Amino acid sequence: MGKQERTAVSPRRDEDYPEWYQQVVKVSDLAENSPVRGCMVIKPWGYALWENMKEILDAMFKATGVKNAYFPVFIPIRFLEKEAEHVEGFAKECAVVTHHRLESAEGGGLVPAGPLEEPLIVRPTSETIIGESFSKWVSSYRDLPLLINQWCNVVRWEMRTRIFMRTSEFLWQEGHTAHADSREAMQRTLQMLDVYETFVKEALALPVIKGEKTPSERFPGAVNTYCLEAMMQDRKALQAGTSHFLGQNFAKASGIMFQSAKERQEYAWTTSWGVSTRLIGAIIMAHSDDDGLVLPPVIASAHVVLLPIAKKAADRSRVMEVTRALARELGAVRYRHRRITVEIDDRDTGGRGWDWIKKGIPLRVEIGPRDIAQGAVMLGRRDRGPKDKESIGRDAFPKKIVSILDEIQQALFDRALRFRRAHxxxxxxxxxxxxxxxxxxxxxxxxxxxxxxxxxxxxxxxxxxxxxxxxxxxxxxxxxxxxxxxxxxxxxxxxxxxxxxxxxx
Ligand SMILES: [Zn+2]
The missing domain is CATH 3.30.110.30 (C-terminal domain of ProRS)
Incomplete structure (x- = not known):
């Protein structure tokens, strides 16, 4: 066997995939484990990904008539009990609040005191508490459909955790809708699945298979569950979004009733649908390589880093001047849902180029005295090898950046699709x-x-x-x-x- 080229991440994917994943999360500075077991601290480079996902999805939801609202993080236990399958599905992983204050203990320290009359669970999902509100908001068919989404955190007490993929607390959105008839509720269920499919393909560059779950894999309490399945680089599947047709199960449990056009009292038909910070795990596992994170440009935390090079002190002010002017120009260019996000890294260290490769930034631009003399910059793309750089005209670059980013986005999608087809x-x-x-x-x-x-x-x-x-x-x-x-x-x-x-x- 030939000598393996040294990679920025160790171990490589083919050596130890789970450990490679942990190392990518670490070297790319996305997130870290928290003092609370199973919970994560999402660092700015990682949170920016979630913000971009949120912004794009939120606009897509609203374009279909959905409005945002917010419901409590605490749910009375009796709410969960209302739907038998639902409680069975979530009972094993509920965090329960049993006390409402702390007291000084005799030997020092603090102990919980003031037991609650009715313990509260920290929401693992919100069908029941939102159902309670819906039962008050709906009285006539004229109140329907009700199309609500909330952005929030949920808690599911996981025993085996992995950052972004499976954590006790995670961020997500949960959409909840109520309709006057079954057909419309089913249409909404599939419509939101389509929204997720468009988003995951176009923003995350992930090819997915759209399908229906078997009864044993359904969301607890749902009549049908629909999902998107993507292939990771270890060839395992990852669910990249689900949409549930809940029939009248939750409407009956929560008493969501309305008077129909024929003046009959009927139960509403409901749906729920969600995606979570797990999608960040999906991006890492689907696109990244042995040199670290690879980010799809559409949701990348930043698009381009400028790396001024001035070995001689005399060159410094000129190089910085050109760098800052280029940053201003790039920052005015619009790319999809936002403007081009530019980082400038003027640290005087040899390893800074590698730092940005590991962080997965789509474009790296070196600007030195010789480049400036030639009216050019050196461009490195994250979808190509670390040494594969090209000279590009300084003035042409801001005009070309959108098409270059689109090319990278497409290249990542095509690569992931080829991989899935091959396996x-x-x-x-x-x-x-x-x-x-x-x-x-x-x-x-x-x-x-x-x-x-x-x-x-x-x-x-x-x-x-x-x-x-x-x-x-x-x-x-x-x-x-x-x-x-x-x-x-x-x-x-x-x-x-x-x-x-x-x-x-
Ligand atoms: Zn069989």
Whole structure:
């Protein structure tokens, strides 16, 4: 084997993928673990990603008539109890507030005091508390549809955590709508799934499969759950957005009733849909490389860093002058939902170029006396190798930056799509299916599997068997899956179409 080139992140993806992920989060300065187990501190470089996602999504939601509101972080336990499946789904991971003040303990320190008459849970999701408000806001069919979203944090007490992917507290948005009839509620469920698909493809440069969950993978209390599934570079699936058709389950639990046009009292039909800071984990896992983070330009924390080079003191003021003028010019250029964001790094250190590569900034621009004399700058793109730089005209650069960023955005999407296609196979034989998901050669820590498009008879037993044997689940039944007769990969019984099997986060 040839000598491996040294990479900025160690270990490499093919050496230890989970550890590589942790190192990318660290060297890119996105976030860190907090003193509270399972919670994260999102640092400015990471929070900027969330702000950009929020800004784009928020505008997309509002364009469909959705309005923002805010509901309490505390939910009375009796609210959760109203929907049997819902409580079962979330009971195991609830943080519960039982006291409302602190007292000095005898031996020093503080202890909780003043037990609450009714303990409160910290919201793991808000169907029940929002349902309570909806029941008061809706009385006639004229009050419908009700289209509400909230941006907030939620708490789910996770035992095994990983920054952005699975944390006890995370940030998200949850949309909640109520409708007068089933058809309209289903349309809204699918409409929001489409919004997520557009966003994830165009802003995050992530190709996704749009599909429906099997009954065992549904949101607790939902009638149908729809999802987007993306492939990470270890070939596992990551859910990049869900939209739930809740039927009348939550309307009955919360008493959301209205008088219909025919003057009958009816229960409303509701939906809920959400994406979270998990999407930051998706970007890291789908796009980044052995030199660190790679950010899609549309949501990048900043677009370009200017690196003035003045080894001689005499050059310094001229170089800084040109740098600042270029920063002003670039900052006036509009790119998608905002203006070009420019960083200037004038630290006098050799490693600063690598720092920005690790942080995933799309463009690095070096400006030295020789470049200035030639009316040019040196441009490095994060979607290309670290040494692959090109000279570009100083005056032309601000005019070209939008198309360069678009090119990078497209290149990341195309690369992710090629990767998914390369690791998506149709498997019909049970042995081949088991081989696909089982590491055989243990000499090299290879990453196995991917997406297998295989037949499934529809039984929960067959689904459970695969999960138990291989840790593989049905990610979704793709909405565009073709009707095709086949036999179930597990039991051999007839099946009408292929479904997407994969290991998942
Ligand atoms: Zn079967």
């Amino acid at each position: 998506t196979v149709s498997i019909d034989a049970k042995d081949a299916f088991y081989d696909f998901f089982t590491p055989r050669r243990i000499k090299r820590p290879e990453i196995h599997g991917g997406f297998s498009l295989s037949h499934w008879c529809g039984s929960a037993q067959c689904e459970a068997k695969v999960k138990e044997d291989l840790g593989v689940t049905i990610r979704c039944i793709a909405l565009d899956a073709q009707d095709e007769r086949g036999s179930c990969i597990v039991c051999g019984k007839p099946s009408a179409r292929r479904v997407v099997f994969a290991k998942a986060y």
